[in-house]
Amino acid sequence: MAGQPLLVYGPKSLTYDFGTRHPLSPRRFGPGIELLRAVGAEPGLAPEPATDAELEWLHSPDYIATVRRFSTDPDEPPMAGIGPGDDPAFAGMHEAAAAVAGGSIRAMEAILRGDVEHAYQPGGGLHHAMRSRASGFCIYNDVALAIARARRDGLRVLYIDLDVHHGDGVQALHYDDPAVLTISFHESGRSLFPGTGSVAEMGEGIAAATSVNVPLEAACGPEAWLAAVRAVVPALAAAFGPDVIVSQHGADGHFWDPLAHLSLTTTAMGEAARLVDRMAHRYAGGRWLATGGGGYSVHRVVPRVWTLTWLAMAHEAVPERLPADWRARWEGDAARWDDAPLPVGFEDEPDVPPDRSRSPAAAERAKTTVSLVRTVIVPALLRAAESRGWRLFDDGVPDSETRATPAAEAQPARREGPASEPMIRLLVPADLDSLQVAPRVAAPADAGVTAEILRAALRDGAVAAGAVVGEWLAGVALVSSGPAEGVDQLVALGVAPEWRRRGVATAMFRALVAEQDRRGRGIAALHTAAERDPLDPLPRAVRRGVAERLATHAGLAVAAAPPEILAVDPDAIVAVRNSAN
Numbered sequence: 001m002a003g004q005p006l007l008v009y010g011p012k013s014l015t016y017d018f019g020t021r022h023p024l025s026p027r028r029f030g031p032g033i034e035l036l037r038a039v040g041a042e043p044g045l046a047p048e049p050a051t052d053a054e055l056e057w058l059h060s061p062d063y064i065a066t067v068r069r070f071s072t073d074p075d076e077p078p079m080a081g082i083g084p085g086d087d088p089a090f091a092g093m094h095e096a097a098a099a100v101a102g103g104s105i106r107a108m109e110a111i112l113r114g115d116v117e118h119a120y121q122p123g124g125g126l127h128h129a130m131r132s133r134a135s136g137f138c139i140y141n142d143v144a145l146a147i148a149r150a151r152r153d154g155l156r157v158l159y160i161d162l163d164v165h166h167g168d169g170v171q172a173l174h175y176d177d178p179a180v181l182t183i184s185f186h187e188s189g190r191s192l193f194p195g196t197g198s199v200a201e202m203g204e205g206i207a208a209a210t211s212v213n214v215p216l217e218a219a220c221g222p223e224a225w226l227a228a229v230r231a232v233v234p235a236l237a238a239a240f241g242p243d244v245i246v247s248q249h250g251a252d253g254h255f256w257d258p259l260a261h262l263s264l265t266t267t268a269m270g271e272a273a274r275l276v277d278r279m280a281h282r283y284a285g286g287r288w289l290a291t292g293g294g295g296y297s298v299h300r301v302v303p304r305v306w307t308l309t310w311l312a313m314a315h316e317a318v319p320e321r322l323p324a325d326w327r328a329r330w331e332g333d334a335a336r337w338d339d340a341p342l343p344v345g346f347e348d349e350p351d352v353p354p355d356r357s358r359s360p361a362a363a364e365r366a367k368t369t370v371s372l373v374r375t376v377i378v379p380a381l382l383r384a385a386e387s388r389g390w391r392l393f394d395d396g397v398p399d400s401e402t403r404a405t406p407a408a409e410a411q412p413a414r415r416e417g418p419a420s421e422p423m424i425r426l427l428v429p430a431d432l433d434s435l436q437v438a439p440r441v442a443a444p445a446d447a448g449v450t451a452e453i454l455r456a457a458l459r460d461g462a463v464a465a466g467a468v469v470g471e472w473l474a475g476v477a478l479v480s481s482g483p484a485e486g487v488d489q490l491v492a493l494g495v496a497p498e499w500r501r502r503g504v505a506t507a508m509f510r511a512l513v514a515e516q517d518r519r520g521r522g523i524a525a526l527h528t529a530a531e532r533d534p535l536d537p538l539p540r541a542v543r544r545g546v547a548e549r550l551a552t553h554a555g556l557a558v559a560a561a562p563p564e565i566l567a568v569d570p571d572a573i574v575a576v577r578n579s580a581n
């Protein structure tokens, strides 16, 4: 282990200050940093302003010049989102905002150098800032800039946004980059700023399915929220194969937060942070930068969420009670700011939120939304693996020992030349003991995990045709028992890059259909944006064309996908072949 996480905080953190009546207040650092210190966290990196060259990775030179003008003359007429309202000008705002960005960029560099595994800037997470516009209390987008820093080293980045507001700026600034997967859980844009973040915003072209949005309704409650995080993040982390994880832990989803309405708890937020920690160790070599975010209950909520996030990063248990002297110190301030009484524990009591502030209907609709998101974003093989119990992508067990190989480096030691023609045949369970699964035959990103899933699937009675070259499994087509009587579901059809575009997939698909005919079983396929090679994705429309041709050549009838799927993934198709018997 590389020791304690790096805590990013210093004098300049306090200068990001829109004034006493603004909700995003540096007052939060008083109780917040003191509670962090009470559990053993000490600031180890004081933010200093990022350079203009660094800000220009994502922000326009004109915008930076505008922020600088406001910084010296806050009375300039409003422009670029800066002015009365959410983002009022203040003297020194450029240096203050650039320091938040500098804190996250320097923290990312410490992670990339291997000085630390995890770093945390509670004052960061300014996820609404756009290329040329301030928005939602955010001037420069420190999280997106930290991601950009990792991208300059060629790394693949998974971004997880747990703030109650849609992470629109981070999504927009990396929307066309297939090597940045952004996932945002937030209150629906229908009821909350910034109004975006629908499931249909999933990225375009080669970046389709790399912007993921899980909009939830007011009062969905902590169980539905946490279930959504668990249903989406682990499977996507496995599919995508990140080299580094960046996460935003806004505290404003809490029931006591004055600005939003999801009715969450610190308990659920702490559990989500521990889940991100497990993902970092399992899929990203431990590399993880976390930031704070929104949070407007400065005394009752923000310090506890910051500390729970840090405890997750430090792999330490949550103390049962808040320190008595911390409560004594801040009780008066909390009352003065109408944010009292202070709770007793880090995690919430069972009556938070009370039943009257939970909506069972919203919790139910969250399940429908999550199911739709999974259908269009999570590869079918991984969905089947979880539902059939072939492989779980998060078993809830902390494993600071597990180290995944970054996907880009997962290459076999030796390989038959691509000149060799694959042999197409049905697979038996023993094949997965003798054959090596070639990288990128199918999701997930790590071929070793793919092998585990295929082995479990075949033992579970799934039927598969494979393309075998020497000791390598160079392609696979797999069906699992489906929802309809007599019809099985295609859950994988893939070929390793060296053997693509030579008819291997068609040959496997035909062999599989012939076997289904022999067994008197039909076959159904649903192709969505989820089915992609995360390292070298084709544009979504091209993928759709390939899927249509493969299905047609194998004797399936292609049709439009159900309307609820088409509404978010216009290139989705279904294909069916009924039993020949």
Ligand SMILES: [Zn+2]
Binding pocket: 118, 277, 278, 280, 281, 312, 313, 314, 315, 400
């Ligand atoms: Zn960790």
